[in-house]
Every structure is written in structure tokens, then in C-alpha cells.
Amino acid sequence: MKYCPTCRGSCVKLSSSLASTLPPQTSRGRHLTRDFLWKNMAVYGPVVKIHPVVLASIADSYERRNEGATRVIGTILGTIDKHSVEITNCFSVPHNESEDEVAVDMEFAKNMYELHKKVSPSEAIVGWYATGFDITEHSVLIHEYYSREAQNPIHLTLDTTLQNGKMNVRAYVSAQMGVPGKTVGVMFTPLTVKHIYYDTERIGIDLLHTTCASPSRTNGLTSDLAQVGTSAARVQDMLTTVLAYIEDVLSGKVIADNSVGRCLMDLLNKVPFIPAEDFESMLNSNINDLLMVTYLTNLAQAQISLNEKLVVL
Amino acid sequence: MLAQHSTVSLVRPCFLSGSQVVLKIIKHYQEEGQGSEVVQGVLLGLVVEDRLEITNCFPFPQHTEEDADFDEVQYQMEMMRSLRHVNIDHLHVGWYQSTFYGSFVSRALLDSQFSYQHAIEESVVLIYDPIKTAQGSLSLKAYRLTPKLMEICKEKDFSAEGLKKAAVGYENMFEEVPIVIKNSHLISVLLWELEEKSTVPSKHELLSLSSSSHLEKSLQMLMDRVDDMSQDIVKFNTFSRNTSKQQQQKHQYIQRRQQENTQRQSRGEPPLPEEDISKMFKPPQPPPRMDTLLIAGQINTYCQTVKEFTSQNLGKLFMAEALQGHNS
Numbered sequence: 015m016k017y018c019p020t021c022r023g024s025c026v027k028l029s030s031s032l033a034s035t036l037p038p039q040t041s042r043g044r045h046l047t048r049d050f051l052w053k054n055m056a057v058y059g060p061v062v063k064i065h066p067v068v069l070a071s072i073a074d075s076y077e078r079r080n081e082g083a084t085r086v087i088g089t090i091l092g093t094i095d096k097h098s099v100e101i102t103n104c105f106s107v108p109h110n111e112s113e114d115e116v117a118v119d120m121e122f123a124k125n126m127y128e129l130h131k132k133v134s135p136s137e138a139i140v141g142w143y144a145t146g147f148d149i150t151e152h153s154v155l156i157h158e159y160y161s162r163e164a165q166n167p168i169h170l171t172l173d174t175t176l177q178n179g180k181m182n183v184r185a186y187v188s189a190q191m192g193v194p195g196k197t198v199g200v201m202f203t204p205l206t207v208k209h210i211y212y213d214t215e216r217i218g219i220d221l222l223h224t225t226c227a228s229p230s231r232t233n234g235l236t237s238d239l240a241q242v243g244t245s246a247a248r249v250q251d252m253l254t255t256v257l258a259y260i261e262d263v264l265s266g267k268v269i270a271d272n273s274v275g276r277c278l279m280d281l282l283n284k285v286p287f288i289p290a291e292d293f294e295s296m297l298n299s300n301i302n303d304l305l306m307v308t309y310l311t312n313l314a315q316a317q318i319s320l321n322e323k324l325v326v327l
Numbered sequence: 328m329l330a331q332h333s334t335v336s337l338v339r340p341c342f343l344s345g346s347q348v349v350l351k352i353i354k355h356y357q358e359e360g361q362g363s364e365v366v367q368g369v370l371l372g373l374v375v376e377d378r379l380e381i382t383n384c385f386p387f388p389q390h391t392e393e394d395a396d397f398d399e400v401q402y403q404m405e406m407m408r409s410l411r412h413v414n415i416d417h418l419h420v421g422w423y424q425s426t427f428y429g430s431f432v433s434r435a436l437l438d439s440q441f442s443y444q445h446a447i448e449e450s451v452v453l454i455y456d457p458i459k460t461a462q463g464s465l466s467l468k469a470y471r472l473t474p475k476l477m478e479i480c481k482e483k484d485f486s487a488e489g490l491k492k493a494a495v496g497y498e499n500m501f502e503e504v505p506i507v508i509k510n511s512h513l514i515s516v517l518l519w520e521l522e523e524k525s526t527v528p529s530k531h532e533l534l535s536l537s538s539s540s541h542l543e544k545s546l547q548m549l550m551d552r553v554d555d556m557s558q559d560i561v562k563f564n565t566f567s568r569n570t571s572k573q574q575q576q577k578h579q580y581i582q583r584r585q586q587e588n589t590q591r592q593s594r595g596e597p598p599l600p601e602e603d604i605s606k607m608f609k610p611p612q613p614p615p616r617m618d619t620l621l622i623a624g625q626i627n628t629y630c631q632t633v634k635e636f637t638s639q640n641l642g643k644l645f646m647a648e649a650l651q652g653h654n655s
Contacts, residue, residue, distance in 0.1 A: 065354065066350055073345075133386045215353050241533060297648055307637055
């Protein structure tokens with residue numbers, strides 16, 4: 015990719031073949047920033063769906079890397095669909111990298127894959143990952159190896175060096191480029207990355223996220239009633255934000271947005287209108303059920319402790 | 328009324344370093360566990376001073392039909408050897424298991440935990456409840472055997488006298504270890520990134536009012552256990568009745584013997600030889616106490632879970648009432 019002289023490197027001028035793959039309004043001639051590119055680049059190839067467990071494992075292996083290593087690599091496992099690749103697991107592979115050569119322990123990779131297959135037989139090698147910002151020449155070699163293991167392997171990068179102040183997750187697929195007949199080169203084309211979660215994973219991530227807030231980065235798992243309390247506090251925060259927005263609109267500070275208004279209407283209509291006596295009776299019956307259950311469990315506990323004492327006599 | 332269960336935590340907490348342990352356990356159950364089967368795995372980490380730190384984990388395959396040629400120990404050894412190459416702690420400090428509605432107190436668990444704890448004093452078993460987690464709050468608890476129970480397991484003396492000597496009640500079987508999750512700065516950055524980019528909004532399952540099916544199922548399991556318990560009690564009652572009947576019979580026999588002997592003496596005949604009483608009246612087998620203890624422990628766990636659940640639901644109901652009160 016050539017760098018544009020006018021903005022000194024922060025945009026990229028495209029070669030004509032690539033530019034033709036973009037949707038018409040972003041055609042050649044415009045100065046495009048890199049970020050814009052990543053968002054609008056043609057989705058050549060499958061959509062990559064990543065589970066958070068993969069990213070957490072990669073970050074952890076990066077933290078445990080050997081002295082002197084600048085990045086870690088490893089294999090990613092997952093399932094391939096018609097239009098998407100779902101990445102569900104990964105493991106790191108020891109490797110040595112220097113200026114002119116790179117050595118990857120392939121035996122190890124094979125062994126680990128066999129072990130992993132015993133637990134989840136449906137997972138297959140879909141590619142490999144590397145931490146770091148950019149793609150180096152060594153990556154090409156490693157990618158070549160992995161293309162022997164899997165069809166069209168995906169190369170995933172996790173930017174642990176935090177360039178641009180963000181930890182970017184990118185996925186690439188290799189494509190041949192060059193003039194036929196002459197030396198053929200390899201180009202990595204980017205793919206769209208989506209983060210997907212199982213329900214339980216989402217709830218787990220929510221909890222883990224609370225550790226970010228505390229100064230010692232720790233969090234104990236709280237008791238159940240306290241959790242209801244925190245959830246309620248969150249809903250309360252959201253309500254205050256919405257109220258502030260409404261105040262602003264009413265006083266004219268912000269222009270009203272119709273779609274937001276429709277959502278608010280939905281929200282208000284969601285609370286069901288139940289006549290007071292019916293609601294009272296429903297509430298009371300529910301409370302009675304819960305109290306009865308509490309009473310019965312207390313009874314059961316008293317029973318077993320009594321039994322214990324009697325037996326020991 | 329709302330009995331808050333505050334586990335007296337004189338126990339030092341165990342640390343979960345990094346989020347990958349939690350996420351891996353969740354993923355393992357999600358992908359490989361169906362219905363009421365349990366999934367298990369090994370926890371890796373290190374013991375720092377007297378504190379336990381868990382840094383990684385790996386799953387165990389399910390027990391399938393190819394049990395014959397699958398060697399669990401070999402799998403574990405190979406896994407740990409490989410992980411050592413990538414600088415992951417290879418000391419296995421415990422194990423994790425998923426549970427179905429909170430039923431995990433069993434003989435198998437006791438045995439496994441005993442063997443782990445025998446090797447490493449600080450090891451824990453992490454119980455992950457996927458159904459409770461799906462209801463809104465991550466349910467991960469760590470347990471360890473109390474020293475008293477360890478003593479008993481060491482002696483392998485599970486009879487009534489042994490248990491009485493050690494004074495182990497169902498409440499002193501397991502001690503709960505509070506868990507603290509620790510994340511490094513890098514992982515914190517990752518979590519913030521995920522938060523920003525997540526397409527799935529955060530779940531508010533916790534505030535949903537319709538969780539009575541969960542309650543029903545828990546109560547059903549509780550009832551089953553109480554049935555088991557009552558059967559056990561009946562067995563014990565029959566045993567004690569039999570022993571007392573036998574004692575009576577023994578007494579009677581001895582008395583008759585003595586009477587006969589005095590009669591014979593009075594008549595001048597040699598007394599009848601003393602027969603071995605214990606051979607005649609074989610004492611009945613006392614029923615094993617360990618199972619009762621386990622059932623009692625399990626009932627206790629169910630009760631605690633149900634109570635936590637009801638306290639949550641009552642809170643939610645009162646919130647709903649407040650909301651209605653505003654509207655009407």
C-alpha cells in the first residue's frame with residue numbers, strides 16, 4: 015500500500031483493483047483513513063465470530079511469554095460454517111523469532127490439538143493467532159504452515175502493544191496477488207470481526223467487568239440479594255440518563271428524535287396496567303409461596319440437625 | 328424471616344487470576360455438557376505463602392464408550408507437560424465440576440477432593456452452577472473439606488463410632504472458601520474493549536420475575552433427598568430396635584441359664600457349660616453413617632440455595648410493587 019503525500023501517512027491510497035471492490039461512494043480518489051478502511055473494507059471471505067474466552071487466553075499467554083520474546087503465537091480452534099467461522103478455543107505454541115529466522119514447535123502444536131480433540135471433537139483448526147500490531151514477513155511463513163493444516167486459515171491478531179490506544183482485534187485471510195507468470199506474493203485481506211457470546215458468557219463477562227472499576231482490580235462474588243441491589247442500581251442509572259435526556263428535549267436544549275420517542279413510548283407501555291386489587295392478590299400469593307418455601311426449608315434443616323443429635327446419643 | 332446466610336469467612340479467600348478460568352469453565356459446560364451430566368476439569372495454579380491462586384484450567388473429556396483405551400492419568404500428564412512449555416503453571420491445585428440444581432455432595436466428590444487435598448493442603452473444588460448462572464448471576468463456589476473430615480477420610484473409619492469420635496456434623500463437612508477475582512491491567516483493557524464492541528446487550532435476567540420453574544425443580548430435588556433421608560432413618564430405627572431386642576433376648580437367655588444352673592446345682596448335677604453367647608446372638612450390622620451424613624449435607628445445600636433464591640425473589644417482588652404503586 016502506498017502512502018499518500020498530502021496527509022503524510024495517515025490515509026492510504028488504494029490500488030485500483032482493491033478500490034473497485036468497495037461500495038461506490040467510497041471509490042478511489044478519496045483520502046481514506048485506516049480506521050475508515052477497516053470498517054468499510056469489502057468482506058471478502060467469511061465473517062469471523064470470536065468468543066471472549068479466546069481473547070482472554072491470548073492476553074494471558076502474552077503476559078506469560080518468555081524473556082525477550084516480543085510476541086506469542088498459537089493455534090485457534092473453532093467451527094466453520096458456510097458464511098462464518100466461529101472461533102471458540104485456542105492454545106499457544108512455543109516459538110522463537112529473530113531477525114532472519116523463525117522456529118515454531120510443530121510437534122507441540124500437533125500434540126496439543128490431539129489432546130484438545132479428545133475433549134471437544136467438533137473443534138477443528140481454523141487458523142492461528144499472533145499478538146502485536148502488524149503483520150511481519152515471518153507471519154507469511156507461519157501462515158503457509160497453517161494452510162497445510164486447515165483450508166484457508168484465518169490469521170488473528172490481538173494488539174497487545176495498544177497502538178492507537180486500543181486493543182484491536184483483527185482477522186485476515188491470505189490471498190495471492192501479483193502478475194500471473196511472475197513472482198506471486200501473498201496479501202492478507204482483512205475480515206469483519208464480530209464478538210459473540212453465549213448467554214452465560216455474557217453474564218460472566220458482566221461480573222468480570224466489575225473488577226475494572228475497583229482500584230485493586232479485584233472483586234469478590236457477592237451474595238444474592240446484593241446482586242439484585244446492583245442490578246436495580248444499574249436500571250436506576252439508566253432511568254436517570256433517560257430522564258435527563260427528556261428534560262433536555264422539553265427545555266429545548268436537544269432536538270427531539272422521533273425514533274427515541276417511539277422507544278420511550280414502548281418502554282412506558284411495557285409496564286402492564288393491572289387494577290390495584292388484582293395486583294395486590296397476585297403479589298400476596300407470590301409472597302405467600304416464597305414464605306411457605308422458606309418455612310419448609312427451615313423445617314427440613316431443623317429436622318436434619320435433630321436427626322443428627324439423636325443418632326449420636 | 329429472611330435468613331441471610333453469611334458464611335463465617337475466617338477462611339482465607341482463594342484468588343482467581345485472570346478471567347480465562349471463569350470463561351473456560353463456562354464454555355466447557357456450554358459446549359460439552361447436556362442436561363444433568365456433569366463436566367469436570369482440573370484447575371492449575373500456584374500456592375503463594377498460604378494463599379491459593381488459580382491461574383488456568385483445562386477440561387476433562389466426558390466418560391464415553393471408549394473408556395477402555397482412554398487413560399485419564401496419561402491425558403492429564405501430557406496436558407500438564409505441554410502447558411509447562413508455554414509457561415503456564417503446571418501445579419494442579421484443585422478441580423472443578425458443574426452441578427445440576429446444586430446437587431454435588433456425593434461420595435465420589437468426597438473421595439476426589441480428599442485425594443487432591445491430601446497432596447496439596449490448599450486445594451479446592453470449584454462448583455459451577457450453569458442453570459443459576461443463566462438466571463442472571465455467576466454462580467461459582469469453592470469448597471474444601473474441613474480438617475475434621477480429612478482426619479476421618481484418612482483413617483477410613485466411616486462407622487458410627489468413628490464419626491462420633493470426631494464429632495463431625497453435616498455442617499462441618501465442607502467449608503466454603505470465598506473467591507476473589509483478580510485481573511491484570513491488560514485484561515482490564517480487553518474487558519473495556521469488549522464492553523465497547525459487544526453486540527449483545529448486557530443481560531437483565533437477574534431482574535426477571537418468572538423464575539418459579541427453577542424453584543419447583545429445586546424443591547423436587549429437595550423432596551427426593553428428604554425421601555432418601557427418611558428411608559435411612561427407618562433403617563436406623565429398625566437397627567436400633569433389633570439391637571435392643573437382641574439385648575433383651577441375651578438377658579433372658581443368661582437368666583434362664585443361671586436359673587438352670589442353680590437348679591442343677593441344687594440337684595447336684597454339673598452345671599451346663601458356658602456357651603459362647605456372642606456366637607449365638609450375632610449382633611446386627613449397624614447401617615453406614617457416612618451416607619446419612621452426605622444426604623444431610625446435600626439437604627443443607629439445597630435448603631441454603633432455596634433460601635437465597637427466595638430472598639432474591641422477595642426483593643424483586645417488592646420492587647415490582649413499588650413500580651406499580653407509582654403507576655396506579
